[in-house]
Amino acid sequence: MSSPWDTIVIGGGLSGLSAAVTLARADQRTLLLEQRAATGGLAAPGRFDTGAVAPPVRQDNGMLPLGLLRHLRLAKHGLTAKHAVPALHVLLQEGGCITVRSNASQTEASIARHHAADAKNYRRYAGLAQKVAPALARLLQHPGPANGIRALPLILKGLRWWKMPAMHELLRLAPMSAQDFLDQWFVTDSLKAALAIPAFQAAWGGPFYPFGALHILIQEALSSHFVTGGMAAVATSLERAAVHHGVTIQTGNRAERILLASDGTVRGVQLADGATIAAPSVIAACSPRVVYQQLIEHRHLDQGFLWQARHLKSRGTTAHLALLLNSVPEALAPRARCAPGIEALEQSFDKMKQGEIPEAFALEIEVHADPPALSVLAHFVPHTVQGGWTSEARRELAHRILAPLKPHLPGPVLSSRLLTPEDLELDYQLPGGHLYHVERSPDQMLAQPLHGWKPPAKGLYLASSGTTHGGGSVCTSGLVAARALLRAKKQSRLEMRRTRRF
Amino acid sequence: MSFGHRYDVIVIGAGHNGLICAAYLAKAGRRVLVLERRHVLGGAAVSEELYPGFTFSVASYVVSLFRPHIIRDLDLARHGYHVIPMDCAFQPLPQGRGLARWSDPDRTRREVAHFSRHDAEVYPEFSLAMTRMGLLAKAVIDRAPPVLGSLRPSNVRAWARLGRAYRHLGPHLQHVAQKLFTMSAADFLDLWFESPILKGPLAASGIIGTFKGVRTPGTAYVLLHHYMGEIDGAFRSWGFSRGGTGGVSMACARAACAYGAEIRTEASVSKVLVQGGRARGVVLDNGDDFEAEVIVSNLDPRRTLEGLVGAPHLPSRLTEQLRRYKYDGSSGKVNLALDGVPTFACRPSVGDHMRGDIVIAPDVDYLERAYDEAKYGTWSSRPFINAVIPSLTDPSVAPPGKHILSCFVQYAPYHLNQGTWQEERDRFGDAVVDTLASYMPDLKDRILFRQVLTPWDMEQQFGLTEGNIFHGELSLEQLFFQRPVPGMAHYRTPIASLFLCGSGTHPGGGIMGASGELAAKTILGHPT
């Protein structure tokens, strides 16, 4: 079969773009299909009603691996890494604010103004994160087949298992709930609630739910590489790099099916208009649920595998609110978190479970300067609310998200843009509306063959937030998938040469 | 120091694990003394005549996990161990006829099909998968757990054995196993079933004894407890011990005595004497003291180490670990004496459906709501109830025509955010009876006697710390080589010659006997 393309990448989010750049740099003729009008996925900027640029849904959580930036030579395409971790303001329920900085003694001083013991314990808490960071980084950013049981040697190595206390410590801590984990150090309720937020982003569950600690640790340990201009800048530079290396990008073009030959090998892609594009390999950089439930032909797949794929969970609980302002709110800049308290959040989670709009949310705030705007992620918003997301319900939601922020805003809100989990599902093709495509619950983090770098069809690779390497640490999955593909190509070339010789 | 009496081994506490441990040690020729605080034997596996003519299984009420090889080793059948299997699990519902699942798969399929054809089809598949998981679990529970970081050949062999058992499952069941150990019961059941009604009682098995909801990750594993039971070699069946669950303990006690162990009741140990890092003996509340080479405690880890040994003798890291070890009791028990058989509104006949498990868990959301209410520190006003009427199967426990209704209830959190359990006890009992009465309209008229056991009562009566029925939460970070705490998973303690043999050790709670047996083997230096 001759085709103008070596590989088709489905999905032009950060993962798809990184995959495409990696392939194109290895002289692969690469076509990237993006269903939306622009690339960037959740990192693509939006628009307010006024026409002004709105911040993207994805915020910079500092987990962009530095090595990756270097590898993709994004600096050449306009991306600069920040050298210091930006300050994080924690707005306290009882008024006032704590500022968390990479410098632990400054943070300690800031906490000390509110609670002496918490300040002292902060140092121990930060020390712990530092202790487990290398192990977690190796595990999550390792570009190998890290699945299930086979990951065990890797984990052990990463943890330097002969240092038993550290190992036991992580094994003990990881399954803890955010509440139990943070109770070990802190008393100030809204500080605990704010520190717990990474747990709510990753998986479905309130602060009482097990394994929250794992996600908090991951965030604390890996969040160290921020970029200037936020996620939108990453998307722009990746697109530039892709174009520079000769990737053909087609936006507004949606892949409808991944075509397989009868032996289960990839043949190409069918588009929405029925046209087909042939290619021997495909990198699906969209939600694994979309891949397995819509794109791929089932008859060629293993039944046991499908059984698992059918049950991928992706219950989104996060809404995004972008606010256009007339000047930058200094009190919140560059980023802030705000949450009412551990128990109050669990109650919000309960409300959400019943399809109601909770009173208060866990908020992650990122401040943008040009134009002055806020990006707010609100956790514990139901995917579908009782009675549906009517304009009234939406207004109510926006109002409740905004309430705790109002006192910190310098002026009126000029325009706003609200995306409920349901909107995210529809706009971005995210079944369930989960920002990481699938929940990062322990079972799904382990079930890597399902949404990892090598699904069961030859020539098909998965790269997205929904894979093992996705989630918090953006782009890695694209790189991992592209490398796996290149490796396989090289191997088959070698094999072909060998058979020819005989 | 001079002691009143000398023994080879003293076992503190005559729960079934303590008794089994004593029996194995006595069988191996050791001079064993068992000291029990109460006037009866059995701990949480106990039968007591609370009301004239009625023998209640006061705490634990059904048996299934008991290790069959212990029955053989200790010749327990000869000493009166007798378990009558149950045939049915019945879930009454506000509407319709309710759902009964039987040991006969055909009958179950017909019943389930009323709710979902699909579920009826996959039910056998699910049971099979769970049975295979149960076999994997057996490889885990019948031995002392291998630990991390030891290259001792026996340890490496133990890991290899587990690896083999895992590999033997094949790819599909390996995925099932991974999910089982990490998912919530509700999510796990979603992999097979669609009917929220069927999923209700199934998911309920995942929360027994834990302070977690059916949607809390980690509860799927507890489900497994209900699929690894064996009675007479028949896998995954539950049953009634004749004469109440105390019958199991009494059989163990008789076996221990037959091998020469001595058992004293109303002998509450107040202190383990430690000298030079070794346990030398024990002192009772009344001042009596006993000396022994080896001391074994059937009490939970905190009670043993902090209560009887005392923090000064312990490494500070351990005290810290023990403080973190989670109990969080969440269950209550309501025992009723009835003057006749109550009738279910949805299935009025007095039939076989009443002879087994009766589960008040109409659907998954009901269970989650019960948890949501309790997790802030109040008891569930509409609780999950697991009831049995043992007198229908074993008439010996009640006078003719009279019956016992035994109700295990969740959630009743030990830590209330308002009031005390003494104040709340009766209202809690009323809520349980009201809930049951909504399915059995004639229940209230039949009650002759009622006993309400809150987690606080369980702590007082049975010495269950924070009322946890399993001597500590069965959550992932407290299981296997981390039970009770990392570095202490082999029934040993930092005090030489002091051992643990209760449910706070691997493999955990339930009337299993494994902890007692494995502790005894560790003490004897036999391979475990």
Ligand SMILES: Cc1cc2nc3c(=O)[nH]c(=O)nc-3n(C[C@H](O)[C@H](O)[C@H](O)COP(=O)(O)OP(=O)(O)OC[C@H]3O[C@@H](n4cnc5c(N)ncnc54)[C@H](O)[C@@H]3O)c2cc1C
């Ligand atoms: C309400 C309830 C329902 C349950 N239902 C079931 C069920 O249906 N099926 C099932 O398999 N499991 C069930 N369980 C769990 C099971 O009963 C327990 O896990 C098991 O019985 C614990 O046994 P053990 O020998 O480890 O400890 P225990 O039975 O707790 O024994 C400890 C013993 O030590 C004694 N003791 C305490 N302090 C002292 C002291 N200072 N000096 C001397 N002696 C002392 C106590 O009196 C007690 O006899 C239930 C438990 C409860 C509480």
